[in-house]
Amino acid sequence: MKQNKVAREQQIAVFGESGSGKTVLLSSFYGLALEQELAGTERFDLLAVDSAQGRRLHQNYLGMKKSASLPMGDRFSSTSYAFTIKRKPGAAANAKKNLKEELRLVWHDYPGEWFQQDPSVPEEAVRRLETFRGLLGSDVAMVLVDGQKLLDHAGEEERYLKSLLTNINTQLLRLRDDLLVNDERLVRFPRIWLMALSKADLLPETDVTMFRDLLVEKVGKELNNLQDVIGSFVETPEALSVGEDFVLLSSAKFEPEKIEVSKRVGLDLILPIAAMLPISRYLPWAQTMKKSADVAKHLMGAVAPSSSLLASAKVASIIGRLPNPIATVAATVGPFLAKSAFDLAGSRVEELHAQASEKHDFLTETLTGFQMELNRGDDEKVLLRGRV
Template structure:
């Protein structure tokens, strides 16, 4: 009996397998009527609209598919009703429903290629938080429970979009501060109201949305407004209220140095709306959402994790759990795991099991800061060698650079 017990004690415990998914969550916050439901329908409809995709000169390397067929069909119904009947979808009042999308490669990798890939799947989870829950009190205990559950579900998000309603901003022309101050006050009050329910025992959170992007919805109504003018307007008219919102968010997280509230900005228009017609293919910024959700957290986490003043557990969380797979595997996915890596990365073995532990902080930084001609060179090599995942991720970074040149996106330089 003793020998048997001794044998059991010597049996090693197998560690749980580490996920190889690049899974990014995005949370969308805005008042009711700010265009959140239309935006989601436009985002998915554009990904499925074959006629619209054929106009693009870029090679189509992937498909984006809703994991829940019923959800996907509902979004497509909204999209095609906008296109064919000029019918705007109704908002999700008092209901928070996450949507999960999977990016699948168009060319199926061989068994050897799949083994070498540091990522098995790329997924995006979209959390649409109802504006009504910021604007008014809940009706009872059941709705309060659903509100808290919805907010807890989106805590894994790295990126949050703060929707500024372009229609309301236009209506307040000359007095924009009235609308902007009220908006940020409403969002801050809603977060403060949730604070005690979200923080168990008052303990601040490590996992929490840390990149809060100012997003101007219905940007087609303000054609003279580029992203820099938009951000300047917000700071001119409501910098104090935006700062108070940031303080409310800071009070909920560990390591508030790793936090960007209103530092990034994006213009969004789900379609061009005219009387009797909705031009769904005349979008602004919608095609930037997936690249933003996939790449911005990686870039920002690497930058933040290099800072010595960030608490160790926050730096570790950002470095190891960013996008589920970790920053090292993300860097390899960008460069492609089966061909010689550029620069210092080329000096080490490209066998995946060997490379990931050997990636230094500088090497990961090289991947995060890849830009300009060097970025295009890595992207072109990935296309040439049919490294689809690397081509997709570097293509996402190219999309972000293009959006900045076009005045649609502005990333924080901090």
């Protein structure tokens, strides 16, 4: 039997209304990765697990780049895309072999039409439910706010924003009773809900702080409602972050008869957000967990594959042996791990990155590289991370 080489799989669920740019975003992300224009691809290859899916995304990207043609959206189509991130062939021939040195990203695309329209037939309602069940393994959910619609509603942005968040709330509530068997809340559920401004190139004067302030000013109440609705799905809702993280995204610069795919915003942050943001939240949450051993076990287990980055092999082995009730042990191990996570800033992460590069430690080099991208996103006011 072929051994599984996946050291860490991260899933991200992307929500946005029809026309918000999900297909363009994903196509640009993959096309730039193939052309080694995405941050980190000088060290690793990012490839679609399903070659047919990858070819369609690449075709979309080339259509934008060479013909200024936008990809056709697949109405009501729900698709998950899996990508592997692995060391380039032949790179560092003397590197230590690691049976689990491959990373994987699974990108769930939830149809925007499902937030805006009722099911037309019972079969469609079932499909919506099954699609949502498929993305429950995601740690991060990204809600796209359409920059074009903000422009269209300039001066009265709350009209669009309230509609967007209300539609998401309504759809979640419709799914809730069918997802929660015997009203038992879920341990596995997206616990980090990040707000993303898509088509950010249309609002060049808007930095991420201004985007955050716009949402809080115009729809602060609706964001609180969204947090309450999402909290009603999960066991231990205090281990939840909704509307505390913000990012600007632009797939390209769009002009009449010209699409400049090299002029993007935020696409280099998608992998780092998916891989690293949960680490900064899950460790402190698990550390303070007092009641739910299942949730603490899930949180610690989600970051255990990356523990060599945060601490040491000894600590990684401790995590692997965590007994029940896990909360007690997590409270013992947690402070050290949490401190290590917060140390991944500035010169410290750069030092770890340089050391990993010298040792040809692919996983640590890649993950510290992701952390450096997040820090750079903060500095450039493209990313705004909430505090734990």
